[in-house]
Amino acid sequence: MTAGIIMDVLDPSFPVLVRTARAILGWSQAALAERSKVSETSISRLERLDGPGRPSNMKKIVAAFEKAGVRFQSDAKGFGLLVEEPSASAIRADVRKHQLAEKGDEAAAPSTPVPQSRVRRRRVNLDF
Template identity: 40%
Template sequence: MIQPVNDNVFSPALCRAARGYLGWSQDELASRSSVSRSTIRDFEGHRHGLHRSTEAQLRLAFENEGLRFTNNAGFPGLMCCTSNEG
């Protein structure tokens, strides 16, 4: 039986990178995602994983700012989808 490919690309490193790109602290991400700062700290510090619903809340906070998490040929990444054109 063939196992499905895990396309989950949300990792502690990408969470930190996304925060860094936006200039957000863990407190700012906690406020924007309604996820506790201690959960974010523990996830980014590799102390524990996330429930799917918690991951969705964090991703939505980043996606609302125009960031997208990608997985191209098995290489997770981050891209910005906003335009500075006015």
């Protein structure tokens, strides 16, 4: 992939990272398809682990996220995402506005919708 990240096309962490990166940026599958020049059908199949993804499509998807300031990280110890500036500051500001709006400060409503989801700590065993 880019920036020295190596992931196998069958790596089960890749679809998780793609869905998470989309959620962080507030992108739909259609928006990612437009930005990465990968078909929406291919993105949907990849996220469902419906067959192996093409390495060329994976590279395009990662490049689209990197352009938006979200980097994929993967090594022997684990995998994850790094949100870089200026995306990180924009996300922090929107989350803070959302928090203030929940407390009754209507003037501080977020400029983009904050996903209504709960973060759960979950251990995932990827050993087969």
